[in-house]
Amino acid sequence: MYAVTDPTTGEVVETCPTATDAEVAAAVDAAHAATDWGRTGTVADRAALLRRLGDLHEQHRDALAASIVREMGKPLAEAADEIGFCTEIYHYYADHAEEFLADEPLAVTSGPGTAVVRRSPVGVLLGIMPWNFPAYQVARFAAPNLAVGNTLVLKHAPQCPGTAALLERLFAEAGFPPGAYVNVYATNEQIADVIADPRVRGVSLTGSERAGAAVAEIAGRHLKKVVLELGGSDPFVVLSTDDLDAVVAAAVAARLDNTGQACNAAKRFVVVEGLYDAFVEKFTARLTAAATGAPLASAGAAETLARQVDAAVAEGATLHSVGERHGAFFPAGVLTGLTTRHAAARQELFGPVAMVFPAADEDDAVRIANDTPYGLGSYVFTTDPAQAARVADRIEAGMVFVNGVGAEGAELPFGGVKRSGFGRELGRLGIEEFVNKKLIRTVG
Incomplete structure (x- = not known):
């Protein structure tokens, strides 16, 4: 199922074995075991890891771009630009995570005392990514959620296994602990089981309407929040x-x-x-x-x-x-x-x-x-x-x-309405999707 087919020739140049059920279960186990890292560490520590990850994307820009070209045919200059944008995204959240996740005092008008909203991680998230931007889509999902302290299980598109493996190595090299970011070559049926797992607290998918509807249906049955970025016209x-x-x-x-x-x-x-x-x-x-x-x-x-x-x-x-x-x-x-x-x-x-x-x-x-x-x-x-x-x-x-095109930025929210999905990625709004916005009310 996971194979690199060179689009210029139609030749299958690499295959990767699909994960066994045991390997998929182990991926969720690892992500769940790493949730203590997100709950006990500091935002500053996680921001430092994101900065290192952005630096590594820049250092490995050529290798990542070449992998993207080989897997889905993107022009090389555009593939290199994609990696450059990833660097900007990781650095953006490294720069702003502490600001975005700081306690938010509330003005109390209902009685004496104080109130504050404290943002904290929700736990394990599942990301389901497409083939057309194999590194950028991961950055949009991973950067804000790792800044929060969530841990991630990542399913790439089946035609991008090489880029998937390379990205996982960069997360490890940046210093993220085992389980904070886990790549898995899973089938759709296995992913349905991952969504149903009570330890998985949310799902983010970028892909087709059909895939979004299927994921949202399963997630809804198990009361999981989803963020969907689907098609557009x-x-x-x-x-x-x-x-x-x-x-x-x-x-x-x-x-x-x-x-x-x-x-x-x-x-x-x-x-x-x-x-x-x-x-x-x-x-x-x-x-x-x-x-x-x-x-x-x-x-x-x-x-x-x-x-x-x-x-x-x-x-x-x-x-x-x-x-x-x-x-x-x-x-x-x-x-x-x-x-x-x-x-x-x-x-x-x-x-x-x-x-x-x-x-x-x-x-x-x-x-x-x-x-x-559509409404993207x-x-x-x-x-x-x-x-x-x-x-x-x-x-x-x-x-x-x-009056402009190509004006997207790491600081600008990305997402749509109607059949283009719901939820937002990037910018401040992108870090708000999968957090526990806990009210702490002190009366006396």
Whole structure:
């Protein structure tokens, strides 16, 4: 089940044995045994470990990036940037953990005495990670929760076992005790048993809607909190501009991030009619010229995207593209002639294919942007600050980026609404998800 298949050739270059039931049980045992570390140690000590972990990511950037490229085909420069972002995340929580976890005095108005909220760990957490950002997704989950003092059992995507093993070694080298971070090559059935284990207090998953629904169902039966970051079909809304070329360049960058395989990549481009024709012409030319040439993560991913594109064309859409698909390689393209009634308009296209929709005006653009089951991120481009504020407020998404792309940061919360999931990662909000916010009320 856990195997590295080089997406450029389709060749299986490494396999790892799936964990036995005993090994999965031992992983949970180790994480549970390490919970004393999180409860008795200091935030300052844990922050120092996170700083060391960030340093190690930087020191091993080349090896980690090469592993990511080999496992899921990401362009090398982007893989290196992913590791750089991991370093920023670990250092961010190292810098701010004590501030975020400090006791919070409350003003008492119901009687004499004092009250304080003290944040403490809840225990063992399970993380279920995807293949598209094999190091960054771990950092988002691990950094804030290790800062709190929770211990982690980590299930990677089956196609990323090499990166999973390398990351586990870095956590050990940073000085985290045995059990604080445990990698396990588990099956879905074994993971269901881990979720049911009463020692496991919460689950964080980044992945598909189907996986999120399955995990949430099991967790709900066992009264476990979950954080879900699922799919997205983020709108990129163009309302006005005094530099269309710059907007088009931003649109191309927003679509081609990770060869289009990012949950928060722009996927639906909603353009007011006065700019629509010029945008489509420039965008199509630049998107097809700027395509990275990298494969998708697998031939299966390319086949799925091909079925979605073919179905859209069969419904009346027009595909503007150059080149042909072979194996895991998929040519960049633009779909036009779409309305929100098309099935493709309500799907997530995971690859370098964009959908462009004309909008009559601001209200119509907001309608199209919100006519989706997803609600992860969004982008708004306009020269009118009042319009930007107004539209950002009206868009149904967890994140809105105005007049810019690639503006995520370790300090900024990440997450969505609707079928894109719930909960937040990164920033101060990311450290609040799995903590016991204990009230201590002293009367006399």
